[in-house]
Amino acid sequence: MIIWAIANQKGGVGKTTTTVTLGGLLAQQGHRVLLVDTDPHASLSYYFGVDSEELNHSLYDVFTTPNGISKDGVMDSLCPTKLDSLFMLPATMALATLDRSMGTQAGMGLVLKKALDTVRDEFDYVLMDCPPVLGVLMVNALAACQRVLVPVQTEFLALKGLDRMMHTLEILTRSQGREFAYKIIPTMYDKRVNAAADAYETLRKEYGDNVWQGVIPVDTRFRDASQAQSPPSVYCPKSRGVYAYASLLKQLQQLEKEV
Known part of the structure; x- marks a missing residue:
């Protein structure tokens, strides 16, 4: 089982869109795919029309079940999507309380x-x-x-947010004693804007081969797909944004084969 975390310590950079689009493409390749919403804001859950506040089970149960959650407990918490082989483990606002209630407990970093x-x-x-x-x-x-x-996002302020994310990976590398494989994905690229090209060049200069050589373009079809509560690869398979994500996925899968 291959597990990817889509992370950045800045909001609005395309994390949920990246998760949903790559997940949809993988499911359409015939893979069984699980999407996990670890954000208390539950954007991924709402993307699929799931109001997790009305559910009996969610990711919160994974963290609060005594003695650890079982396989049946995880499977019972899943929500289906419009693709038969694509499932989601939804978030809930209660997740926001975990740092205060459980943040200092031993072993809390390995629950998921x-x-x-x-x-x-x-x-x-x-x-x-x-x-x-x-x-x-x-x-x-x-x-x-x-x-x-x-x-x-290929703009100046987003690059500052990336600095924080890289610092976090450095801290966790020291504390966990493992190197984190990562790939930086330039998103919301607008070729008409000089600042976007400048930001992309800065990324390549500072992070080299850790930056995907392609870009995810600005594409209004992503917004249409979310409104339809459908993965972009299903709703608008021929859009330029989906084409870019398909190219990204191909490289990521090649990287996993080389591990």
Whole structure:
């Protein structure tokens, strides 16, 4: 099972769009895919029309079940999507209380990893949409993943947010004693704007091969797909944005084969 965390300590850079689009493409390739919403704002959950505040089970149960959640507990918490092989583990606002109530407990950084281990035989890929703040939820997602995907909007302020994310990976590298494989994904690229090209060049200069050589363009079809509560690869498969994500996915899958 391949696990990717989609993370950046800045909001509005395309984390949820990246999660949904890559997940949809993988499902259409025939893979069984689990999307995990680790953000209390629940953007990924709402994308699929799920109001997690009305659900009996959610990701919150993974963290609060005594003695750890079972495979049946994880599977019972999943929500279906419009693709038969694409499932979602929804978030809830109650997740925002975890740092205060459980942040200092021993072993809290590995709860999600242990939960995903119970469904290892059920899924080929797991993609986790992370909150834009460093806390129990992001630490859990990073501890569970094999690769971090970092969407970065191609504009100056977003580059500053990337600095914080890279610093977080450095801290966790020291504390966990492992190197994090990561790929920076330039998003919302507008070729008509000089600042976007400048931002992309800055990314390439500062982070080299850790930056995907392509870009995800500005594409209004992403917004249409979210309104339709459908993965872009289903709603608008021939759009330029989906084409770009398909190219990204091809490279990511090649990287996993080389590991």
